[in-house]
Amino acid sequence: MIRFIAADLRRLWLGAVVVVLLVALATALGVTVTLQERALRLGSARAADKFDLVIGAAGSETQLVLSSIFLQPAPLPLMPGEVLAKLSKDPRVAWAAPVGFGDSFAGYPLVGTTRALIGSTVSGFAEGRMFEKEGEAVVGAAVKLPVGAEVKPMHGTAQMGGETHAGVVYHVTGKLPPTGTPWDRAILVPIQAVWHVHGLGHDHGHEEEEEHHQGEAQVTQAAAATDEHGHTPLEAAREHAEDHQHEGEAAAAGRPDEDHDHHGGIDADAVIDENFAADAPGLPAVLVKPKTIADAYKLRQEYRNGNTLAVFPGEVLTGLYATLGDAKMVLSAVAAGSQGLVAAALVLVTVTHIGQRRRQIGALRAFGAPRLSVFAIVWLELFLLVALGIGLGFLTGLAAARLIANAFTVKSGIVLPVGFTGEDLRLALILLAASAVLSAVPAILAYRQSPAAALRA
């Protein structure tokens, strides 16, 4: 029987290949969606794992988490420096580290932070050592810069048409081991250097104004990008501008547009001061490690007031996952729809095919093949093809999800763990069961066919 089926499939190889490919594609679509969504959830959860509590200025919780933990380049509103000072002295806080963004180098974001944060989130260095002076930098595992390389930061990003900060150079002193988070793609510099590059923290008297100036500089930047690249949507710049008007209430102070070239440089050999006083410059976000879970909840409660926002990244992610889940549902429905279409098409094709082979099936019966054998031949032939397609589909789906995940990792630094779980096994079994039932449709037709009538046809 197997030989008969093999001979049959060899003869109809083109049709067989098409059936297998169709089934494989439809299966792969669903599998990719499932795998990708799961990987995205797991990967982002792992990336946020190290950070218990994020405190920033009042605004969007999602944006705060996306910018501070996933290092997504977007302007954040600033909160007063005294928040950091207060947190640093709080007995419930194990460590509190400010993060500052805005600059980039060779496509990698520059993140100003502290040694406390680096020391307590990664274990040791893959190479080199921690930054000790204002002009030194530590790079993440995915940054393609050797220890000793020079980093000349650029304001904003290259895509936004940023300009290089004149005369500012960091030297890479160490490379961190991989963490599978966006921080693998970051160049970490002392926060103090970031302030100094942007002319903050020197002149404490104008702290307030400078803080808003930074915000405006970003608006200017966005607007400039629109001018330079005609294709950049003007709306984006407008949105940025509006955001800032909403966020910075003091923006009404109305600083005139100025070129940010007047920004200060850094003193490369200056010692790093990480004891933040109340007059520290404004900050987009502070990452906080509370001592206990109870402390975490108390701190979150305390810093959720009109001016500041405290969030558990996990909580914000859960909210995002809900959205992600909705998107997945839509995509899954599309995938299921395509699977249904393929299934319907297959039934149609095989029923037609059985019709064309009536004589052959009738002859088999006439020569004495038992009806059950005829049923088994037709059923097995189709089921084998569909099962093969499903198998191929799972492999294709896995490969596609891996490819997407890799591309995502290169872009964001977040490692997405793509892999099969018991849930997928269940899906595979359900699909196989469904195809077993579907294959029975033409098989039953063949089984019920009268051999005499078939031969006469």
Added chain:
Amino acid sequence: MLELAVDGLAVAFPGLDAPVLVVEHLALRPSEHVAVTGGSGSGKSTFINVITGLERPTSGKVLWSGKDITRLSETARDRWRAEHVGLVMQDFHLFPGLSAVENVLLPARLARVADKALIARAHDLLNGVGLSRPDQKIETMSRGEMQRVAIARAVLRKPGVIVADEPTASLDVEAGETVGRLLLDMATETKSMLIVVSHDQRLIDRLDRRITLRAGRIVADSFREEVAA
């Protein structure tokens, strides 16, 4: 060794006024070689289908050595036919993609009765019908060779009756001659009854008995001696 007795047989189809086949009584002796002739629509195919159990008559009995196959279930009739009937058809019904010997063995294999002895017999039979390459793919054979493979398939299980439906109609004279001779030889060798539906006068002339059908009824039933006389 099988003998056939047909009694009060009628086959009618709904929507048709007259039955397509009516046989009041017919008896065929074991090992008899019978030709069935008649124009198209005379009921030849229906006759073949009914006596081989492919089709159930509207009424009447088909007794093969006393066993009424019209009372068997479809599955049982399939099994009976596989065991007792060797079919040879005008257009062979061989299965492309399989070799000659695989085609000979296919029905037996599907019925799970192909043992070593039967496989050996399949090779012997192919040899006997003059085919020296049992592994040759069926689609690479000439029509005459194909019909010879079909004959080998029909006699594989030493059936009590060999039924051939226009076995030479799609062959040239020479190949038809060979096929006709083979059919007779094989039937004689296995002592099978041979029923041949044919228009091929040369083939008909070699058979013992000739039954002529017209409009679903037997209008002539003669033996060779009489024909010759």
